[in-house]
Amino acid sequence: xKLEGRIALVTGGSRGIGRGIAEALAAEGAAVAVNYRSSKAxxxxxxxxxxxxxxxxxxxxxxxxxxxxxxxxVKQTIDELGGLHILVNNAGIAKDGLIFNMDPGDWLEVMRTxxxxxxxxxxxxxxHFMGERDGVIVNISSVMGERGxxxxxxxxxxxxxxxxxxxxxxxxxxRFGVRVNAVLPGFVPTELVEGLVEKDGGKGILRQLPMKSFxxxxxxxxxxxxxxxxxxxxxxxxxVTVDGGAAAMLGTGAPL
Amino acid sequence: xxxxxxxxxxxxxxxxALGVGEDEATPDATLMDDLGAESIDLLDILFRIERSTxxxxxxxxxxxxxxxxxxxxxxxxxxxIVSRKGLEHLQKVMPQIDADxxxxxxxxxxxxxxxxxxxxxxxxxERAAAAAG
Numbered sequence: 001x002k003l004e005g006r007i008a009l010v011t012g013g014s015r016g017i018g019r020g021i022a023e024a025l026a027a028e029g030a031a032v033a034v035n036y037r038s039s040k041a042x043x044x045x046x047x048x049x050x051x052x053x054x055x056x057x058x059x060x061x062x063x064x065x066x067x068x069x070x071x072x073x074v075k076q077t078i079d080e081l082g083g084l085h086i087l088v089n090n091a092g093i094a095k096d097g098l099i100f101n102m103d104p105g106d107w108l109e110v111m112r113t114x115x116x117x118x119x120x121x122x123x124x125x126x127x128h129f130m131g132e133r134d135g136v137i138v139n140i141s142s143v144m145g146e147r148g149x150x151x152x153x154x155x156x157x158x159x160x161x162x163x164x165x166x167x168x169x170x171x172x173x174x175r176f177g178v179r180v181n182a183v184l185p186g187f188v189p190t191e192l193v194e195g196l197v198e199k200d201g202g203k204g205i206l207r208q209l210p211m212k213s214f215x216x217x218x219x220x221x222x223x224x225x226x227x228x229x230x231x232x233x234x235x236x237x238x239x240v241t242v243d244g245g246a247a248a249m250l251g252t253g254a255p256l
Numbered sequence: 257x258x259x260x261x262x263x264x265x266x267x268x269x270x271x272x273a274l275g276v277g278e279d280e281a282t283p284d285a286t287l288m289d290d291l292g293a294e295s296i297d298l299l300d301i302l303f304r305i306e307r308s309t310x311x312x313x314x315x316x317x318x319x320x321x322x323x324x325x326x327x328x329x330x331x332x333x334x335x336x337i338v339s340r341k342g343l344e345h346l347q348k349v350m351p352q353i354d355a356d357x358x359x360x361x362x363x364x365x366x367x368x369x370x371x372x373x374x375x376x377x378x379x380x381x382e383r384a385a386a387a388a389g
Contacts, residue, residue, distance in 0.1 A: 130303050131307065133303075172296065175296075176303065
């Protein structure tokens with residue numbers, strides 16, 4: 001087991017990719033704090049699933065967009081699980097729409113959670129990591145942070161911010177023994193992207209992906225496990241796409 | 257004054273954080289000018305000191321230690337030159353600064369650049385004693 005004795009905090013761990021990550025880390029031996037904002041029932045389910053499989057987990061409330069909450073969830077993790085080695089900044093929201101139709105506040109709300117959350121939790125955790133000279137941060141970004149998609153401008157900007165921040169964090173924290181990387185998933189059907197696939201079952205999107213298939217939560221979770229473990233000890237400041245080739249593609253290549 | 261243990265811990269922290277040789281990190285070497293320490297280096301040094309001695313110092317504490325609780329207005333005059341009162345305090349925490357020699361000449365902003373490895377060791381020693389007492 002690659003993460004025996006390690007302790008992780010997964011923000012937004014009550015469902016979707018966050019849930020998959022929490023369970024995958026636990027399967028490798030990590031004790032996991034499952035953060036939720038409002039889905040307590042979901043978080044409790046994840047904790048139950050982990051503990052019934054023989055692992056250790058606790059549910060930890062807090063809104064990553066509020067710095068005080070970020071501090072309290074880090075503190076609660078350290079108090080209840082005995083420490084912290086791995087921070088997975090996964091919590092994220094979307095408010096899709098054409099820029100023309102958006103409320104002026106729509107970009108800020110998405111930015112506050114998607115980037116603000118990463119900033120807040122990172123800042124709240126690094127004092128501990130730097131003191132111990134040991135820590136790993138994995139930011140769950142998105143391939144949208146690197147490429148455009150109609151209707152995703154605010155989400156895309158927030159993930160671009162996460163990607164830039166990942167690089168700077170990596171630079172500042174390397175000498176303190178802390179590695180910081182990001183995973184950039186492509187299309188993985190979860191609640192967050194329900195709206196994108198409901199119109200036509202996703203056919204419109206699949207046509208535009210080299211692999212012509214959606215990703216699975218496990219595809220992302222396994223990369224997070226790799227980045228959290230010492231297998232990736234020489235990686236920091238990396239942005240790892242897990243997107244079925246989406247970012248590599250300029251167009252479908254027709255006509256040829 | 258700092259114990260030999262603390263002096264060693266501070267020197268090791270400086271050497272480890274800055275990647276300088278032991279022969280460079282002498283007690284009289286100034287952290288910023290001689291050894292080229294920047295703010296991130298200072299953070300690294302202070303974390304290492306905390307880890308090895310248990311004494312926790314924040315970067316902001318350095319300014320407070322140097323100024324010794326003297327208000328900005330009393331520490332420096334309108335031109336930013338350290339006052340006699342300020343110099344008298346500095347002689348205590350940074351003894352290498354001769355109050356007579358620097359009278360009317362020392363810019364308050366530049367004081368931190370004179371901070372030496374020994375000054376830091378003394379500060380850690382003082383904090384350690386205060387925590388123990």
